[in-house]
Amino acid sequence: MTSTHTLNRRMLLQATTLGLSSLALPRLTTVAQTPAPVDEITIDLSSEPASLAPSQVYEVNGWSVVHSIFDAPFEYDSNGQMIMVAAESLTQVDDMTFEIKLRSGITFHDGTPLTAQSLVASYQQIVNPDTGSSIAGNFSTITAVDAVDDLTARISLNAPSPWLPAQIAVWMLCLPPSAALATDTSNQPVGTGPYSFVEWKRGESITLAANPNYNNPAKGKPIANRVVFRFVTEAATRDADLQSGTAQIARSVPPDQIKQVEDSGAQVMQVPLSCVAFVRIATDVKPFDDVRVRQAINYAVDIDAIRKALLADTGQRLPNLFVPDGMGFDESLAPYSYDPDKAKSLLSEAGVSGLSTTIAATNSERKDLVEAIAGYLSDAGIQTTVEVQEVATFNGQWTDPSAPPLRYATWRPMFDPFNLLNLVFSEKGFLSRHKNPDIQALIDQAAVATDPATRAGLYQQLGKVMYEQPAALYLWDVTALYGTAAGLNWSPRPDDAIVPTLR
Amino acid sequence: MSTITAPRLRATTSHQWRLPSAGPIAAIAFATLLIVLGILGPSMFAHDPNQISLTDRLSPPIGFGGSWAHPLGTDQLGRDLLARVIAGARISLIVAISATVVAGSIGVTIGLVGGYFGGRLDRFALWLGDVQMAIPFVVVAIGVGASLTPSAVNVVVILGLTGWATYARVARLAAKPLRHAGYVDAARLAGARHGRILFRHLLPVIAPTLLAIAGQQAGAMMLYEAALSYLGLGVPAGTITWGGMVADARDTAQTAWWATVVPGLAIVLVVIGFNATSAVLSRRVINGRSTRRSA
Numbered sequence: 149m150t151s152t153h154t155l156n157r158r159m160l161l162q163a164t165t166l167g168l169s170s171l172a173l174p175r176l177t178t179v180a181q182t183p184a185p186v187d188e189i190t191i192d193l194s195s196e197p198a199s200l201a202p203s204q205v206y207e208v209n210g211w212s213v214v215h216s217i218f219d220a221p222f223e224y225d226s227n228g229q230m231i232m233v234a235a236e237s238l239t240q241v242d243d244m245t246f247e248i249k250l251r252s253g254i255t256f257h258d259g260t261p262l263t264a265q266s267l268v269a270s271y272q273q274i275v276n277p278d279t280g281s282s283i284a285g286n287f288s289t290i291t292a293v294d295a296v297d298d299l300t301a302r303i304s305l306n307a308p309s310p311w312l313p314a315q316i317a318v319w320m321l322c323l324p325p326s327a328a329l330a331t332d333t334s335n336q337p338v339g340t341g342p343y344s345f346v347e348w349k350r351g352e353s354i355t356l357a358a359n360p361n362y363n364n365p366a367k368g369k370p371i372a373n374r375v376v377f378r379f380v381t382e383a384a385t386r387d388a389d390l391q392s393g394t395a396q397i398a399r400s401v402p403p404d405q406i407k408q409v410e411d412s413g414a415q416v417m418q419v420p421l422s423c424v425a426f427v428r429i430a431t432d433v434k435p436f437d438d439v440r441v442r443q444a445i446n447y448a449v450d451i452d453a454i455r456k457a458l459l460a461d462t463g464q465r466l467p468n469l470f471v472p473d474g475m476g477f478d479e480s481l482a483p484y485s486y487d488p489d490k491a492k493s494l495l496s497e498a499g500v501s502g503l504s505t506t507i508a509a510t511n512s513e514r515k516d517l518v519e520a521i522a523g524y525l526s527d528a529g530i531q532t533t534v535e536v537q538e539v540a541t542f543n544g545q546w547t548d549p550s551a552p553p554l555r556y557a558t559w560r561p562m563f564d565p566f567n568l569l570n571l572v573f574s575e576k577g578f579l580s581r582h583k584n585p586d587i588q589a590l591i592d593q594a595a596v597a598t599d600p601a602t603r604a605g606l607y608q609q610l611g612k613v614m615y616e617q618p619a620a621l622y623l624w625d626v627t628a629l630y631g632t633a634a635g636l637n638w639s640p641r642p643d644d645a646i647v648p649t650l651r
Numbered sequence: 652m653s654t655i656t657a658p659r660l661r662a663t664t665s666h667q668w669r670l671p672s673a674g675p676i677a678a679i680a681f682a683t684l685l686i687v688l689g690i691l692g693p694s695m696f697a698h699d700p701n702q703i704s705l706t707d708r709l710s711p712p713i714g715f716g717g718s719w720a721h722p723l724g725t726d727q728l729g730r731d732l733l734a735r736v737i738a739g740a741r742i743s744l745i746v747a748i749s750a751t752v753v754a755g756s757i758g759v760t761i762g763l764v765g766g767y768f769g770g771r772l773d774r775f776a777l778w779l780g781d782v783q784m785a786i787p788f789v790v791v792a793i794g795v796g797a798s799l800t801p802s803a804v805n806v807v808v809i810l811g812l813t814g815w816a817t818y819a820r821v822a823r824l825a826a827k828p829l830r831h832a833g834y835v836d837a838a839r840l841a842g843a844r845h846g847r848i849l850f851r852h853l854l855p856v857i858a859p860t861l862l863a864i865a866g867q868q869a870g871a872m873m874l875y876e877a878a879l880s881y882l883g884l885g886v887p888a889g890t891i892t893w894g895g896m897v898a899d900a901r902d903t904a905q906t907a908w909w910a911t912v913v914p915g916l917a918i919v920l921v922v923i924g925f926n927a928t929s930a931v932l933s934r935r936v937i938n939g940r941s942t943r944r945s946a
Contacts, residue, residue, distance in 0.1 A: 382901075383901075383902060384901045384902060384904070402902040404709075404727065404902045404903045404906055404907075405902055405903075405905075405906070407906065408905050408906060450705075453705045453706070454705065456705075457705040457706075457708055457729075458705070458727075511883070515888065515899065516727055516728055516899070519703070519728055520703055520705065520728055523701065523702070523703030523728065524703070526701070527703075533887075533889040534888050534889050535887070535888060535889075536883070536888040
């Protein structure tokens with residue numbers, strides 16, 4: 149009873165301090181600016197992380213826990229600007245060399261000091277074939293990571309890799325040097341982050357404890373002494389948890405439940421993410437090899453109607469894969485319009501009639517969005533059925549020629565467009581079924597362009613080509629809807645990881 | 652030589668065959684109506700059950716602010732709920748009836764064989780039934796669902812394989828006392844083989860009881876099918892099922908109750924309809940029996 153009471157009072161103080169005027173409470177601006185953390189909060193994730201080893205985590209629920217325990221040398225803010233976390237600086241010595249200088253005085257949860265060996269270990273874990281990390285390829289231009297001195301790590305490359313920092317921010321986190329040769333550090337992860345690991349009850353929850361000395365300007369301070377991440381796959385259950393006070397933060401509130409959540413006194417935070425939604429079209433099978441069919445698909449779907457009806461009018465329709473505030477976004481390029489007649493005439497021009505196809509999506513995505521897309525395609529004459537798959541099945545079928553030709557995907561983070569382009573739309577990508585010499589040339593040029601302005605220009609050029617010769621049905625940039633207990637304040641991140649800290 | 656005939660179960664005269672009361676009649680009528688609609692199918696209606704109309708999403712039913720354009724309202728994608736309930740009736744009925752037939756055939760065969768032959772075979776049949784009853788069907792469903800792609804056939808197989816024990820027990824109990832009944836002995840003396848005795852002489856005797864069970868079980872099968880579809884273990888995602896409709900509308904359950912209540916009500920009413928049919932059938936069987944005894 150007392151603890152609940154304290155919790156609420158503190159939360160209210162925090163809320164008023166930070167001016168959450170929606171609560172319509174008197175502002176007490178004289179209260180201390182850094183409120184003491186609450187005792188415990190519960191966060192409802194939408195699935196259980198597959199691993200807690202940073203090199204093995206490729207989705208947001210895993211990242212939520214991983215970025216709570218570990219620090220990246222640097223991260224990206226919502227404007228795509230790099231912010232230093234465990235590092236003090238990132239220097240591009242020349243086209244083939246990066247140097248990361250870590251902050252001094254940082255210690256791991258077990259008390260050992262953070263040194264440059266940490267990044268060496270992190271790199272080794274990523275490229276060690278025994279760990280089987282799916283993102284080892286993102287680090288393939290690295291020839292060596294060496295500790296130059298106690299706090300400086302030098303990254304040597306065999307090709308200019310301006311997109312590498314965006315990979316480091318997500319996967320090359322500061323690991324203890326002992327993790328260098330470990331294949332899985334999931335069971336007892338030790339990092340330098342705002343929370344230390346307590347326990348993982350498989351199938352149920354992960355508990356972390358606040359790192360009391362943690363105060364990083366980039367990530368802020370822990371907001372609770374204990375954090376319990378629970379795995380709640382059902383959106384309705386997460387919202388019920390939020391409304392009953394069982395959870396204080398819940399991922400992915402369905403837009404239809406915003407009102408209900410708000411009526412219960414909790415809040416819904418809308419946070420634009422560095423994330424793009426699209427329907428990848430397999431361009432290596434008939435009739436999708438015909439660019440007119442792909443254009444028809446882009447004309448056939450009323451993306452804005454879907455956004456308004458099913459996404460609470462968040463995000464915007466995109467002309468290609470480049471996201472607003474990200475590199476390569478071109479404001480002057482208008483997205484496809486909704487023009488079902490044009491879609492039909494393009495289809496008949498291509499000699500396509502009576503086409504039926506399948507669109508695949510994982511069971512962690514929203515089925516209604518995919519059904520709406522399939523509905524519009526069917527109306528335009530492409531009979532489309534929806535196939536909902538397990539995440540593992542879906543991920544195993546990116547290049548499977550017998551898999552559904554259309555696949556709905558959301559890709560994050562888009563700190564740097566290289567990752568998505570290189571993996572999914574380049575003929576070299578291990579997730580790709582796309583081959584287009586115009587696109588390939590631009591992807592390859594941009595990959596080695598070290599001057600940011602040149603690179604942005606190349607990506608805008610690429611964006612135009614990808615608009616004219618679509619390789620996907622381009623959808624929208626994704627906005628996260630987090631449910632948060634009244635008065636609880638935390639700093640959301642553009643990568644959609646829930647790290648319960650406050651800057 | 653005197654003629655030996657199988658006992659007659661049907662001794663229906665008007666005073667024994669009372670009309671069921673209004674409740675069951677309504678339930679049976681509703682179930683019948685849905686069966687008819689399910690068979691005639693969506694062709695009768697202007698609305699395509701898959702037609703998405705985002706501007707019409709979550710329109711309420713008539714009487715709650717809705718219009719005749721969508722008498723039962725629309726779901727989260729603006730699809731007509733009446734058209735979907737009717738389209739869903741078809742798959743629900745196909746699955747429920749096929750699963751009942753599969754379970755009934757397996758169960759009756761096992762039960763009859765066990766009861767008729769007795770001994771070790773009987774004990775084995777009983778044990779098999781116990782095993783089946785000890786395994787919850789959801790566990791089997793999850794196992795099958797994890798290893799095979801979803802299909803209606805899977806659902807029928809799952810429900811059939813996990814629902815036969817009831818039939819087996821009833822068939823066995825009914826067959827056991829009859830194995831040495833006079834007319835069975837006579838058939839055996841006349842040279843009839845076991846198969847003929849089982850299916851020509853024993854089965855007809857217990858058929859009315861089995862039909863009564865089947866009526867009740869068909870309702871249960873429909874409920875299980877809905878449960879499996881709700882859990883996403885049933886038929887493929889694109890197929891319209893009542894359980895699937897309830898599952899898909901969960902997010903809007905509190906803001907637009909009709910999207911869950913309409914398919915939910917369809918499940919409830921049809922299950923009640925099946926049960927009422929079964930109750931009427933079994934009353935008839937019991938009446939028939941009591942007549943036979945008193946005669």
